[in-house]
Amino acid sequence: MSMAEGGPLGLRQMQKLATRDRVVSAARDLFEGVGYEETTIRMIAERAGVSVGSVFTTFESKVDIFNHILFEKFELLFAELQRIFPHLKGSACDRIVSLMSIAYGVECRQLDLMISHLSASHGWPERIEAESRRRQQRFVSLFEQALAEGVKSGELRSDVDHAVFADVLLAIYLRNYRKAYYERLDPQELSALIERQVRLIFAGVKA
Amino acid sequence: MQQTPVRRPFEPVEDTAPQSPTSQRLLSKLRTRQKVMEAARSLFSEYGYEASTIRDIARKAGMSTGAVFANFQDKSDLFEAVVAEDFDRVAEVMRAAAEGSAGQPVAERLLSVFGSAYENGFTDVPLVQAGVSQSWVRPTTLETRARGRVKVLLGIVGDVLRDAARAGELRQDFDVRLVSEMLWDTFVGNYRRAAFDAWNPEQLKMRLGDQLAILVSGLKA
Numbered sequence: 001m002s003m004a005e006g007g008p009l010g011l012r013q014m015q016k017l018a019t020r021d022r023v024v025s026a027a028r029d030l031f032e033g034v035g036y037e038e039t040t041i042r043m044i045a046e047r048a049g050v051s052v053g054s055v056f057t058t059f060e061s062k063v064d065i066f067n068h069i070l071f072e073k074f075e076l077l078f079a080e081l082q083r084i085f086p087h088l089k090g091s092a093c094d095r096i097v098s099l100m101s102i103a104y105g106v107e108c109r110q111l112d113l114m115i116s117h118l119s120a121s122h123g124w125p126e127r128i129e130a131e132s133r134r135r136q137q138r139f140v141s142l143f144e145q146a147l148a149e150g151v152k153s154g155e156l157r158s159d160v161d162h163a164v165f166a167d168v169l170l171a172i173y174l175r176n177y178r179k180a181y182y183e184r185l186d187p188q189e190l191s192a193l194i195e196r197q198v199r200l201i202f203a204g205v206k207a
Numbered sequence: 208m209q210q211t212p213v214r215r216p217f218e219p220v221e222d223t224a225p226q227s228p229t230s231q232r233l234l235s236k237l238r239t240r241q242k243v244m245e246a247a248r249s250l251f252s253e254y255g256y257e258a259s260t261i262r263d264i265a266r267k268a269g270m271s272t273g274a275v276f277a278n279f280q281d282k283s284d285l286f287e288a289v290v291a292e293d294f295d296r297v298a299e300v301m302r303a304a305a306e307g308s309a310g311q312p313v314a315e316r317l318l319s320v321f322g323s324a325y326e327n328g329f330t331d332v333p334l335v336q337a338g339v340s341q342s343w344v345r346p347t348t349l350e351t352r353a354r355g356r357v358k359v360l361l362g363i364v365g366d367v368l369r370d371a372a373r374a375g376e377l378r379q380d381f382d383v384r385l386v387s388e389m390l391w392d393t394f395v396g397n398y399r400r401a402a403f404d405a406w407n408p409e410q411l412k413m414r415l416g417d418q419l420a421i422l423v424s425g426l427k428a
Binding site for chain 1: 230255256259334337339340341342343344347354381383386389392393395396397399403414417418421422423424425426427
């Protein structure tokens with residue numbers, strides 16, 4: 001679909017885009033409200049006021065709608081992190097804690113969606129996992145950048161495998177959402193927790 | 208508890224007194240339960256939690272859905288029973304690994320404890336994935352009981368850490384529970400590699416070794 005080819009969008013394309021928007025927004029409400037597993041395509045169609053058939057002409061399956069929502073959500077978060085990153089002061093450790101704290105603040109606004117995401121991520125198809133990892137890698141690349149700058153400034157040892165290090169950070173960052181969900185920790189409490197955890201991990205790589 | 212009478216070798220063994228109807232009923236109930244759990248385990252592993260139904264499980268076990276419900280309240284109850292069985296086994300292998308590695312450096316001990324879970328404990332990767340997926344969205348009562356099971360394993364890990372602190376290998380002042388949980392999170396996180404990248408237990412263990420080295424070096428005395 002290209003604007004250059006046919007000038008302004010044709011009526012049919014406009015309708016298609018409008019349907020897509022309605023499907024996505026209905027799906028977002030349902031995934032957040034009743035959860036990913038419990039939501040059916042039929043429910044999405046009903047809420048969007050379109051036929052089940054037209055849901056399937058815009059998306060291949062439920063998980064693709066979900067993936068689209070996660071993609072949009074990630075782009076917003078990542079743009080925010082990228083904008084703030086150059087302004088973050090302090091050590092590599094401080095900067096990584098700040099990145100994670102900002103992410104907790106953003107994700108906790110739609111915690112149920114995040115929880116649905118984390119739950120679904122253990123059973124979704126490989127193509128979705130591949131896309132999800134590309135997004136995650138962009139997030140993690142900010143950690144790696146902070147680590148590289150920490151090595152350059154002499155704060156961190158140079159012999160640490162940044163990929164493994166970032167892997168540990170990410171695993172712990174993600175698992176903390178369990179505490180947000182089951183123990184109702186708010187973003188401030190999550191930040192305090194991740195700060196303790198990240199400091200502990202960093203203690204081993206100080207130069 | 209009843210005392211087991213001491214028997215001399217080669218003494219004729221009259222095994223048990225004729226079984227009362229109650230104990231026979233109990234035995235057959237246990238057998239049914241076991242059959243249901245086996246069927247459930249294989250379906251949960253093959254199709255995941257959501258896609259497996261009580262009807263399918265009953266059919267696979269060769270009994271009615273009524274017979275399944277006589278033993279389990281619902282699907283989540285059945286899933287929990289299957290998972291609990293695995294946790295019991297994992298606790299055993301982890302405990303054995305902790306004992307078997309006594310005296311070794313803490314990173315090696317932790318690796319053999321968690322490695323034993325990769326190798327001989329949680330070995331059905333799709334079932335683990337189904338369990339982790341469920342662990343994000345279960346009701347609080349189930350979550351509380353699940354934490355009890357994880358706590359047993361974390362206790363084994365915590366003992367290894369405390370041994371190392373006592374031996375002067377690690378600092379005295381770190382939060383054992385926090386560190387045990389971080390190790391557990393890392394251990395669980397690696398199953399994603401097993402599921403999507405077909406890593407075998409050996410590869411999981413190698414990655415965990417690298418991760419452990421980082422985590423533990425921050426605790427060195």
